Amino acid sequence: MNKYVQVEKVQMAFETKKGKFVALKDVDLGIDQGEFISIIGHSGCGKSTLLNLVAGLIDATGGALFCAGREIAGPGPDRAVVFQNHSLLPWLTCFDNVYLAVERVFGRKEDKANLKKRTKEALELVGLGHAMYKLPHEISGGMKQRVGIARALSMQPKVLLLDEPFGALDALTRAHLQDELMRIVAALGSTAIMVTHDVDEAVLLSDRIVMMTNGPAATIGEVLEVNLPRPRDRLALAEDARYVHLRGEVLQFLYARHKKEAA
Amino acid sequence: MTVVSIKQVRTGEDLSEIVVQKTIHEPVAAEKPVVSEVKSKLINVKAGLEFFVKRILPPILGLMLFVMLWELIAQRSENLPGPIKTWASAVELFSDPFYDNGPNDKGIGWNILNSLERVGMGFGLAALIGIPLGFMIGRFAFFSGMASPIISLLRPVSPLAWLPIGLLVFKEAQPAAIWVIFISSIWPMIINTAVGVSKVPQDYMNVARVLNLSEWKIFTKILFPAVLPYMMTGVRLAIGVAWLVIVAAEMLTGGVGIGFWVWDEWNNLNVEHIIIAIFVVGIIGLLLEQALLLVAKRFEY
Numbered sequence: 001m002n003k004y005v006q007v008e009k010v011q012m013a014f015e016t017k018k019g020k021f022v023a024l025k026d027v028d029l030g031i032d033q034g035e036f037i038s039i040i041g042h043s044g045c046g047k048s049t050l051l052n053l054v055a056g057l058i059d060a061t062g063g064a065l066f067c068a069g070r071e072i073a074g075p076g077p078d079r080a081v082v083f084q085n086h087s088l089l090p091w092l093t094c095f096d097n098v099y100l101a102v103e104r105v106f107g108r109k110e111d112k113a114n115l116k117k118r119t120k121e122a123l124e125l126v127g128l129g130h131a132m133y134k135l136p137h138e139i140s141g142g143m144k145q146r147v148g149i150a151r152a153l154s155m156q157p158k159v160l161l162l163d164e165p166f167g168a169l170d171a172l173t174r175a176h177l178q179d180e181l182m183r184i185v186a187a188l189g190s191t192a193i194m195v196t197h198d199v200d201e202a203v204l205l206s207d208r209i210v211m212m213t214n215g216p217a218a219t220i221g222e223v224l225e226v227n228l229p230r231p232r233d234r235l236a237l238a239e240d241a242r243y244v245h246l247r248g249e250v251l252q253f254l255y256a257r258h259k260k261e262a263a
Numbered sequence: 264m265t266v267v268s269i270k271q272v273r274t275g276e277d278l279s280e281i282v283v284q285k286t287i288h289e290p291v292a293a294e295k296p297v298v299s300e301v302k303s304k305l306i307n308v309k310a311g312l313e314f315f316v317k318r319i320l321p322p323i324l325g326l327m328l329f330v331m332l333w334e335l336i337a338q339r340s341e342n343l344p345g346p347i348k349t350w351a352s353a354v355e356l357f358s359d360p361f362y363d364n365g366p367n368d369k370g371i372g373w374n375i376l377n378s379l380e381r382v383g384m385g386f387g388l389a390a391l392i393g394i395p396l397g398f399m400i401g402r403f404a405f406f407s408g409m410a411s412p413i414i415s416l417l418r419p420v421s422p423l424a425w426l427p428i429g430l431l432v433f434k435e436a437q438p439a440a441i442w443v444i445f446i447s448s449i450w451p452m453i454i455n456t457a458v459g460v461s462k463v464p465q466d467y468m469n470v471a472r473v474l475n476l477s478e479w480k481i482f483t484k485i486l487f488p489a490v491l492p493y494m495m496t497g498v499r500l501a502i503g504v505a506w507l508v509i510v511a512a513e514m515l516t517g518g519v520g521i522g523f524w525v526w527d528e529w530n531n532l533n534v535e536h537i538i539i540a541i542f543v544v545g546i547i548g549l550l551l552e553q554a555l556l557l558v559a560k561r562f563e564y
Contacts, residue, residue, distance in 0.1 A: 075472040087466040091488040104474045
């Protein structure tokens with residue numbers, strides 16, 4: 001029963017001017033170490049809320065969350081977040097943005113040379129060795145998101161949390177970064193939770209897809225196992241019957257059973 | 264009549280500037296065929312003319328009108344000196360700005376420097392206390408709750424109302440004047456810094472929370488750089504207020520300074536000097552503002 005990441009009977013309510021708004025209700029989810037989970041649903045279904053709860057950026061109003069056997073109480077570098085809008089500090093170079101994280105996590109145990117080495121390795125891992133000393137406004141959106149991923153990975157988190165990480169990127173850059181992320185996560189054996197509204201992205205990257213019902217009081221509708229062998233290749237999969245079937249399952253859930261009324 | 268001739272000289276200068284601009288462009292055009300050379304020359308002339316009409320002409324026209332109006336009023340008034348008389352007086356005054364005939368008769372240069380020193384002291388102390396205070400108020404809701412009633416209460420008070428308290432506490436004119444500058448220029452710095460802190464994007468603060476950064480790291484790596492532009496606005500407003508207040512403060516406290524100098528010249532009925540002082544105060548205020556704008560530009564991301 002005790003999974004690496006455990007979400008038990010979680011409820012999240014917000015106080016609004018119109019009274020209490022229940023965003024999430026009775027959310028139960030267990031995630032194994034090394035698993036890649038996608039959370040998909042229509043906008044407003046509370047999928048980002050669920051991610052923020054695991055990150056500890058907000059506190060659940062009911063139920064409990066655990067990570068590696070310990071209750072989640074507040075944010076911490078063991079649950080690194082890749083933010084949708086990259087959230088790089090504009091006055092720091094790519095190197096310094098990552099170094100800030102590395103220094104925080106390893107600064108007590110390691111000397112400066114080691115910290116710099118870790119920072120460099122993280123940036124090289126995402127293919128940004130050449131742009132290390134550039135400021136965020138000097139690089140493209142895709143590169144910024146790479147730095148965001150490098151920053152999160154450099155902390156060697158127990159869980160990698162990705163909040164629509166490629167949502168703001170163009171389709172070509174997105175595909176490229178998805179492949180990169182797949183390669184990196186496979187190489188590091190990371191546990192990851194990704195919020196997305198891109199069906200292909202979810203099927204391509206995930207071991208399981210968590211599909212959310214529509215809010216208010218949203219909860220997990222279905223969990224879909226993606227038993228496609230890894231490494232996965234997007235070109236080969238496009239023709240693969242299993243891939244097409246899985247993709248169809250998610251679309252069925254989103255547009256037939258839980259169609260969102262036009263907002 | 265001479266006024267007109269001065270104006271003509273000024274517009275003449277501006278025309279010569281445009282001519283210089285044209286000659287700069289000419290070598291580039293010379294490499295091209297004759298037709299396009301003529302064309303580009305025409306474009307240059309047109310651009311120069313447009314620049315002149317849009318940027319140079321309006322301020323000159325405005326100043327000319329202002330001086331003419333001044334002259335008109337001066338002609339109808341017995342005591343108000345006209346622009347020419349004032350100009351002559353200014354030339355004489357600035358020919359020897361740093362003479363020293365005892366404490367009550369010093370050159371205009373000394374007066375300006377003394378005023379600047381007081382403003383610098385009062386403003387510097389205000390920055391030293393106001394900016395950290397602004398950070399505390401912006402960062403911690405508890406401090407904000409403590410400070411905001413006091414700020415709302417004291418901020419609208421006229422700067423000169425603080426002078427008696429200063430005189431009472433310090434028992435001397437010099438620190439009392441500095442005190443008035445301090446108390447009147449501290450508010451914009453506190454408020455702008457605090458607003459800047461509250462405007463730091465939540466995304467950056469979320470990064471700080473996920474990384475569990477120490478309060479010191481949050482300050483040096485996130486808060487300070489993010490707040491800097493707001494802080495600079497506060498500093499700019501504060502120095503404006505400080506320079507605004509110094510004349511009035513010195514009129515009341517005396518000593519060497521541009522404010523006291525105005526009062527002294529009023530007692531001597533030397534109205535030209537008062538007008539000169541007004542211009543001097545205005546020009547120095549403008550220069551301070553422009554200098555700080557330049558500094559602020561360096562901190563934009």
